[in-house]
Amino acid sequence: MLKTENLAVGYHKRVVVNNVNLEVKEGEILAIIGPNGVGKSTLLKCIATYLEPIKGVVYLNSNIIHRLKPSQLAKKMAVVLTERVNPGNLTGFDIIAIGRHPYTDLFGRLSEKDKEIIINSAKAVNALHLLEKNFLEMSDGERQKIMIARALAQEPKVLILDEPTSFLDARHKIELTLLLRKLAIENNLAIVVTIHDIELALRIADKIALIKDGKIIAYGHPEDVMDKETVNNLYNIKNANFCKEIGYFELKNENTADKKVFVVCGGGSGANVLRYLVKSGYKIYCGVLHENDIDYIVAKTMEVEIIKEKAYQPISEENYIKALNYLKMCDVVIDTNFPIGEMNKLNLKLIEEAKKSNKKVIKFNGSIKDLKNQLLSKLI
Numbered sequence: 001m002l003k004t005e006n007l008a009v010g011y012h013k014r015v016v017v018n019n020v021n022l023e024v025k026e027g028e029i030l031a032i033i034g035p036n037g038v039g040k041s042t043l044l045k046c047i048a049t050y051l052e053p054i055k056g057v058v059y060l061n062s063n064i065i066h067r068l069k070p071s072q073l074a075k076k077m078a079v080v081l082t083e084r085v086n087p088g089n090l091t092g093f094d095i096i097a098i099g100r101h102p103y104t105d106l107f108g109r110l111s112e113k114d115k116e117i118i119i120n121s122a123k124a125v126n127a128l129h130l131l132e133k134n135f136l137e138m139s140d141g142e143r144q145k146i147m148i149a150r151a152l153a154q155e156p157k158v159l160i161l162d163e164p165t166s167f168l169d170a171r172h173k174i175e176l177t178l179l180l181r182k183l184a185i186e187n188n189l190a191i192v193v194t195i196h197d198i199e200l201a202l203r204i205a206d207k208i209a210l211i212k213d214g215k216i217i218a219y220g221h222p223e224d225v226m227d228k229e230t231v232n233n234l235y236n237i238k239n240a241n242f243c244k245e246i247g248y249f250e251l252k253n254e255n256t257a258d259k260k261v262f263v264v265c266g267g268g269s270g271a272n273v274l275r276y277l278v279k280s281g282y283k284i285y286c287g288v289l290h291e292n293d294i295d296y297i298v299a300k301t302m303e304v305e306i307i308k309e310k311a312y313q314p315i316s317e318e319n320y321i322k323a324l325n326y327l328k329m330c331d332v333v334i335d336t337n338f339p340i341g342e343m344n345k346l347n348l349k350l351i352e353e354a355k356k357s358n359k360k361v362i363k364f365n366g367s368i369k370d371l372k373n374q375l376l377s378k379l380i
């Protein structure tokens, strides 16, 4: 459907992104990701024909897109840019109606069919209630919906969006990304979108292109492309790690509080405790964790000291001894109500050992507030 071939984009012959070879088909979402200023919008503007390529070609089906007449292109491609627009005293309906311009007569008169399409476009983005509302009186999320409805009213095959989530709160971000997914599937649209939120990108995109240093450094299915090294390298991240399995960032465990905490966890009982401790700067040691355990994945992403056990294997005596040595080094032990089964009953023994040797043991009751107070009282 839409394809770039050896494309170089930029301004006044200064190349910003070189050698771009991307493709997006009907029903697919391609997300373009990268740090500020790398050229995501420039690439998008070239694909949308607002900029001529410095080199290479953009194809829409088999047509060279920059050779299509604007009137031909408007029926095939719609573009939603980031810039906040000030259209004057227009309602939601009026703005969406602009999307019908490629189809209306010289005087811009709307037919009954045009009106029906405008209403259906508003419906598709859940914005029927905004048709009568003045655009200038809408919230950012409402405006974004209307701008997308305007694009839909063009009845395009390709939808190009530049940072559509940038002004939106968490709920509207999720709503909008789900909407894009729905549009790709139900309207069979090919969607190209730049997006800063890589956690959302991972969840909605079929393909992802990562831009850095003037080129595409990775391209493919997000699940394949976005591993810790690639994402950390993309953003030069030093104090956090991207977790491929879960698709989000965790802060790294850096010992700034000069206190060592031993956490016995498993099956997710420790994830929030670990997050709190990392934020607070404690040096963290974990008991033995199975390598397929959710707490293992979280702790590993944080670069916490862990003793790893093979999946589905009972904890070995050797690992138990290692854990005991860690435990001795720590100022306090946290028991997170981890699940105790045959596989990890030695972790329970660790808690007993800690109590026997008069270590300070905190039983986590689910409240981080209580944990904080107990830590403060036990560690002073």
Ligand SMILES: Nc1ncnc2c1ncn2[C@@H]1O[C@H](COP(=O)(O)OP(=O)(O)OP(=O)(O)O)[C@@H](O)[C@H]1O
Pocket (backbone or CB within 6 Å): 011, 016, 034, 035, 036, 037, 038, 039, 040, 041, 042, 043
């Ligand atoms: N109209 C222009 N003329 C000349 N240079 C420009 C123009 N617009 C952008 N640039 C430059 O091109 C480079 C890429 O900018 P672009 O806006 O494409 O980056 P971006 O990846 O979209 O950034 P952001 O994430 O901050 O939106 C930057 O160095 C920018 O200064």
